[in-house]
Structures are given as C-alpha cells and as structure tokens.
Amino acid sequence: MQKIESHACFGGRQEVWQHLSGVLGCEMRFGVYLPPQVALGPCPVLYWLSGLTCSEQNFITKAGAQRYAAEHGLILVAPDTSPRGEDVVDADGYDLGKGAGFYVNATEAPWSRHYRMHDYVVEELPALVDAHFPTTTARGISGHSMGGHGALVVALRNPGRYRSVSAFSPIVAPTRVPWGQKAFGAYLGLDTETWREWDACELVAGAKARLPLLVDQGEADEFLDRELQPSRLQAACEAAGHPLELRLQPGYDHSYYFIASFIGDHIAHHARALKE
Numbered sequence: 001m002q003k004i005e006s007h008a009c010f011g012g013r014q015e016v017w018q019h020l021s022g023v024l025g026c027e028m029r030f031g032v033y034l035p036p037q038v039a040l041g042p043c044p045v046l047y048w049l050s051g052l053t054c055s056e057q058n059f060i061t062k063a064g065a066q067r068y069a070a071e072h073g074l075i076l077v078a079p080d081t082s083p084r085g086e087d088v089v090d091a092d093g094y095d096l097g098k099g100a101g102f103y104v105n106a107t108e109a110p111w112s113r114h115y116r117m118h119d120y121v122v123e124e125l126p127a128l129v130d131a132h133f134p135t136t137t138a139r140g141i142s143g144h145s146m147g148g149h150g151a152l153v154v155a156l157r158n159p160g161r162y163r164s165v166s167a168f169s170p171i172v173a174p175t176r177v178p179w180g181q182k183a184f185g186a187y188l189g190l191d192t193e194t195w196r197e198w199d200a201c202e203l204v205a206g207a208k209a210r211l212p213l214l215v216d217q218g219e220a221d222e223f224l225d226r227e228l229q230p231s232r233l234q235a236a237c238e239a240a241g242h243p244l245e246l247r248l249q250p251g252y253d254h255s256y257y258f259i260a261s262f263i264g265d266h267i268a269h270h271a272r273a274l275k276e
Contacts, residue, residue: 001132004029010070011036014060017132023124025114026085030077030125031060032133037073044138044274045129046267048078049121049154051145051169052179053099056080059144062256068264072271077129079121081147083114095179096186102174103150104198106187115187121150122158140164140270144259145223149174152200152213152233159209164273166214166266168259169221172233173201179227201236212243214269216262218252 005016012035021028037043046069048059059065059078069076082088082101089110091097106115129135139162143151148170155165174180175195184195196202217230224230230246237244252258 001128009033009066012038012066012070014066016056016060019128021083021120021124023116023120024083026083026088028080028084028120029056030079031056032078032129033060033066033069033076034133035070035073035075038075038134042134042136043073043075044136044140044271045075045077045126046270046274047121047126047139047141047151048076049103049141049143049147049150050078050081051143051147052081053094054081054147055099058256062260063263064260065263065267068267072267072275074267074271074274075129075133075135077125079125082117088114091186096183100146100183102146102180102183102187102198103154104184104187107194108187108189111187117150118154118157122154122161138163138274140166140274142166142168142266142270143170144168145228145254146171146179148215149180149200153198153203155211156200156203156207157197159207159211162211163276164270165211166216166269168216168262168266169218169223169228169254170200170215170230170233171227172230173199175199175202176232177227177229201232204233204236204240204242207240207242210242212245213237214266215244215246216258216266217246217248218254218258219248219250220252221254223254
C-alpha cells in the first residue's frame with residue numbers, strides 16, 4: 001500500500017491510501033481517519049460507502065465526520081465507489097460504470113472482470129485495514145444513497161460480520177426503481193430473480209440476524225419518490241419484525257449538507273454498538 005495523503009485532523013490523522021486490488025483488478029484508493037485514541041490501542045472501525053458519482057474524497061471532505069469519530073474513538077474507512085483505471089469498462093451517464101459500482105458482484109460481461117465491489121468491501125478491504133492499522137474486531141457500516149443501499153445489503157448478506165448499520169437516503173428497493181434496474185440489468189443480467197439477493201427489502205424478509213437499522217431520509221430530497229421510497233423498507237421491516245428506526249427529516253435534501261447535519265447521531269449509534 002502507498003500513503004498518498006496525510007492531514008492532522010481533530011487530534012488524529014486523515015489519510016488516503018492506494019493499493020492494487022486483486023478482487024477488482026485495478027488500483028484503488030480509500031480514506032482512513034485514525035482518531036487520537038489509536039495511540040493508546042486498537043479501535044473499532046466504521047466503514048462508509050458513498051453514492052453515485054463519488055470517490056473516497058466526498059465523505060472525508062464534506063461530512064465533518066472526523067470530529068465525532070475523534071470523540072468516540074472510531075476509525076473511519078471510506079473506499080471508492082467503483083473500480084478505476086483505463087482498462088476498466090465505463091458507460092455514458094453518471095449511474096452506470098465508474099462511480100456507480102452499486103456494491104454488487106457483477107456476473108455479466110464486460111462488467112464481471114472488475115465490478116465486484118461487494119467482495120472488495122466485505123473481504124479484501126477489511127483484510128488490508130486490519131493488517132495495516134490498529135483495529136479491533138468490531139465493525140460497523142454506513143453509507144449514502146447508492147452507498148446506503150450498499151451498507152444495508154452488505155450488513156444483511158453477512159450476518160455477524162457487522163455490529164451496527166445505518167444509512168442516509170438509501171436506495172432501499174433497487175429492483176423496483178430506475179437507478180437499480182439500470183445497474184442490475186447491466187451488472188447482473190436480465191434474470192430479475194437474481195436481483196433479489198441485492199435488494200434490502202427482499203433480504204429483510206429472510207434475514208438470519210435482526211441487526212437494528214437506522215435510516216435518515218430528507219423529506220425535501222429530489223429523489224425521494226422516484227428512486228428511494230423508504231416506505232418500502234418500512235413495510236418490509238414491519239412484515240418481518242425487523243428493527244428499523246426510520247427518521248424523516250423535514251426540509252433536508254439529498255446533499256452532504258444533510259449528511260453533515262446528522263452524521264454525529266449516526267456515529268454515536270455505531271459507537272454504542274461497537275464498544276459493547
């Protein structure tokens with residue numbers, strides 16, 4: 001791994017690292033915030049998955065999360081949203097290809113060569129983080145929009161691997177909305193039955209663990225009705241008896257202004273679970 005950025009921040013260090021990913025077959029970058037508590041010993045890790053068009057930079061520069069991570073002694077890890085590089089296939093538009101990995105394992109050519117973001121987030125990246133930084137075994141996961149979808153799906157698909165999960169403005173039912181249908185059709189093929197294993201609303205019904213879900217959604221979000229539809233997740237959780245705290249926030253949109261306003265609540269939510 002190569003460290004390409006390092007900045008003092010709230011008594012800790014905000015760093016960006018680059019490495020060659022065997023899972024994705026390309027160079028990848030991720031941000032890691034090391035709170036001041038790492039000087040005293042290992043700390044729990046909170047993974048953050050960003051949304052469409054984002055890289056590792058959006059969260060670490062806009063969310064203001066380092067302040068709260070320093071207060072609670074959490075390491076923050078923010079990977080890129082998709083594979084990158086000249087030989088990585090891309091598409092026209094912002095919602096497919098680079099910047100739009102959707103945190104699935106693609107099965108369809110030409111995407112399947114590189115687009116395996118689920119395995120990268122769940123397996124390869126944590127192995128690197130645990131090998132290079134002073135971490136405990138306690139992990140949480142969170143994210144925004146496409147990354148909110150990713151956080152929910154990753155937690156639901158991997159019971160016992162994460163102690164906490166939350167999301168901002170998540171795409172809760174990608175099999176039912178245009179963003180998800182476009183991406184899944186390309187990455188996973190036309191058999192829509194296979195899409196269900198990447199849909200939070202479908203996964204809740206068969207979840208082996210009842211990890212509580214914390215979801216914040218802005219009521220002024222321009223994508224609320226067309227792409228996000230949190231009421232679908234609420235109905236699925238009620239039907240399955242799965243714990244969900246869905247907070248609808250009046251006046252807030254889809255931007256990082258929204259995330260910055262409530263990221264402190266989310267980090268506190270994760271800290272409670274990760275330090276038990």
